Amino acid sequence: MDITRRKLLKLAGLGALGLSAGKYAKIFAKESFNKISSMNILSSKRWAMVVDVRKCLVKEDCRDCINACHTTHNVPELGNKKDEVKWIWKEDFENVFIEQENHYLEEKLKDKRVPIFCNHCDNPPCVRVCPTQATWKREEDGIVMMDWHRCIGCRYCVVACPYGSRSFNWRDPRPFIKKINSDFPTRSKGVVEKCTFCEKRLAEGLAPACVDACKEKALIFGNLNDPKSEVRDLLKENFSIRRKPGLGTEPEIYYLV
Amino acid sequence: MYDSGKIILGLMVFIALFTFPTWYLFTGGEAKPMPDLVLPENEDQKECVYSAEYMRATHMDLLNVWRDKVVREGNRTFTTSEGKKFEMSLTKTCLGCHSNKAQFCDQCHNYLEVTPYCWDCHVDPSQLENQ
Numbered sequence: 001m002d003i004t005r006r007k008l009l010k011l012a013g014l015g016a017l018g019l020s021a022g023k024y025a026k027i028f029a030k031e032s033f034n035k036i037s038s039m040n041i042l043s044s045k046r047w048a049m050v051v052d053v054r055k056c057l058v059k060e061d062c063r064d065c066i067n068a069c070h071t072t073h074n075v076p077e078l079g080n081k082k083d084e085v086k087w088i089w090k091e092d093f094e095n096v097f098i099e100q101e102n103h104y105l106e107e108k109l110k111d112k113r114v115p116i117f118c119n120h121c122d123n124p125p126c127v128r129v130c131p132t133q134a135t136w137k138r139e140e141d142g143i144v145m146m147d148w149h150r151c152i153g154c155r156y157c158v159v160a161c162p163y164g165s166r167s168f169n170w171r172d173p174r175p176f177i178k179k180i181n182s183d184f185p186t187r188s189k190g191v192v193e194k195c196t197f198c199e200k201r202l203a204e205g206l207a208p209a210c211v212d213a214c215k216e217k218a219l220i221f222g223n224l225n226d227p228k229s230e231v232r233d234l235l236k237e238n239f240s241i242r243r244k245p246g247l248g249t250e251p252e253i254y255y256l257v
Numbered sequence: 258m259y260d261s262g263k264i265i266l267g268l269m270v271f272i273a274l275f276t277f278p279t280w281y282l283f284t285g286g287e288a289k290p291m292p293d294l295v296l297p298e299n300e301d302q303k304e305c306v307y308s309a310e311y312m313r314a315t316h317m318d319l320l321n322v323w324r325d326k327v328v329r330e331g332n333r334t335f336t337t338s339e340g341k342k343f344e345m346s347l348t349k350t351c352l353g354c355h356s357n358k359a360q361f362c363d364q365c366h367n368y369l370e371v372t373p374y375c376w377d378c379h380v381d382p383s384q385l386e387n388q
Contacts, residue, residue, distance in 0.1 A: 074380075138331065147328045148378065182348055182385055185378040203333055 045141040046224040047120065047197055048252040049211075050234045053093075055218035057112050065115060066090070068213030069195070074186040076169075076176035085167040087195045088117040088210055097255075099244060109257065115219075117210075118165040118195035119243060119251030120144045126157035126166065135192075142252065143197045153190035162247055166194045224252070292368040295360035302354055306335070306343055317373070320347065347379050356383055 056062075066088045069075070075087055090113035094105065124144045127137050134150035135157055137143070158166045172189045180186065184200065187193050198208035206212070211221045222231035231254075234240075240254040258264070282288060305312045306319065323345040326332045335343045344350050355361045358381045366373060 140331070145328075149324060149328065180380055180385055182380040182382040185348075185380065188374070188377040199331070203331065 044139070044225065046252070047141050047143055047202070048222065048224045048231055048254065049197075049208075050220040050222075050231050050240070050254045050256060051115060052216075052218045052220065052234075052256045053109070053112075053114055054256065055216040056115060056214075057108065058216050058218075060112070062216075063090075064213045064215060065210035065219060068209040069117075071179065072181060072184060072198070072201075072209040073196075074173075074177050074181055074184050075193075076173035076186075077178065078171070078173075078176050083170045085169060085173060085193060087167075087193070088115055090115050096243060097241060099246060100241065114255065115210075116163065116165075116243070117253070118144060118197075119163055119249070119253045120195075120197055122250035122252060123248060125160040125162065125247075125249060129156040129160040131156065141202075143199055144194075145199060146192070146194060146196060148185070148187055148191050148193065151191045153192065155192060157192055162244055162249065163251070166192050168192050289368070292364035293360075294364050295357050297354045297356065297361075299354050305354070306337055306341070306350075320351075320375070323347075347375060348382065352381060352383075358383060 069088045070077075073087060076085055078084060093109045093112050093114050094101070096114045096116055120143055122137075122142065124135075124137055127135055127144060130136070131154060132150050132152055134147045134152070136145055136147075138145050153168070155168055158168055169187050169189050169191050174180075174186050177186060198206070198210075201208060207221055208219075211219045220230055220234060222229040224231060226232065234256065235254060238256045240256050242251045242254055245251070312319070323335060326335070327345050333345055335345045337343070352358060
């Protein structure tokens with residue numbers, strides 16, 4: 001077969017097109033893959049909590065949720081503020097919602113203590129700074145999880161969290177746990193810990209320990225992605241606030257005041 | 258070679274000490290007795306997750322797989338190659354059968370001088386009862 005220059009150029013052009021076709025196919029395939037995975041996210045869960053402060057304040061010195069959480073998760077009581085480890089704790093309303101500063105705060109909220117814990121942010125700064133991925137956001141339900149096996153104790157997350165939700169174990173916590181619950185591990189010295197939204201209880205089909213413990217039903221837990229869920233109903237019907245929304249962390253704990 | 262006497266003597270002492278375990282046994286010495294394991298007396302669960310030989314050699318790798326599956330993937334059920342299902346839990350599944358950690362796990366770990374850090378955090382329920 002004799003080949004002219006014209007024919008050769010034509011064939012080369014066709015060949016180049018053929019070679020690039022594979023690449024195009026890949027790009028389009030990726031596009032559709034992304035679409036599918038984002039649809040999966042839409043159909044998955046998004047756990048969130050609504051704290052009804054009005055109900056919570058009925059019994060002011062109540063520590064039911066704190067006690068339930070801390071006994072379930074073997075949280076030590078070190079007895080001093082400096083070493084303190086906490087998953088749920090209470091803080092003055094003015095200090096919890098520092099962006100709501102008001103000289104004339106409502107009487108019923110003034111000097112009243114509100115329960116706070118990890119906000120399980122949609123955009124968690126602690127996850128971004130973790131060098132070992134010991135903390136990460138679970139795609140399937142939005143929980144900001146912790147892997148204590150992997151934590152190296154660098155405390156970047158403690159600094160990054162704008163809510164103070166993370167505690168560091170400055171000393172071996174075991175001797176400071178009153179009654180060890182053998183169903184849950186303790187932590188070791190040099191590890192950061194925080195609320196995990198009772199991920200283990202959720203896997204067993206139970207509600208978080210604090211939610212079960214609250215007699216006033218002030219803590220309501222549910223799936224935000226389900227439009228018929230109780231949390232969505234509450235948020236639809238009530239005015240709710242979140243902690244430091246201006247930071248863009250998208251906290252998923254909503255407070256009804 | 259300078260100081261050849263000292264060096265050769267030193268080397269001989271080193272080799273003698275280094276090979277001590279071998280010639281000690283050959284000259285009639287006795288090895289440390291093997292650890293005495295107490296196996297669980299569990300009627301409904303005669304066999305471990307895998308065979309004893311496999312578990313003896315690779316239980317630590319299996320536990321690492323379990324750890325990653327539970328914590329990272331939220332998957333709590335383990336299916337063996339034979340199709341048996343187990344809950345991946347050190348305290349519930351492993352210690353559920355081997356309720357005698359001191360006479361089972363610790364025996365070999367102490368014998369081999371390994372200190373697995375599992376127990377820094379994970380709780381041995383039988384020890385709690387003693388408290």
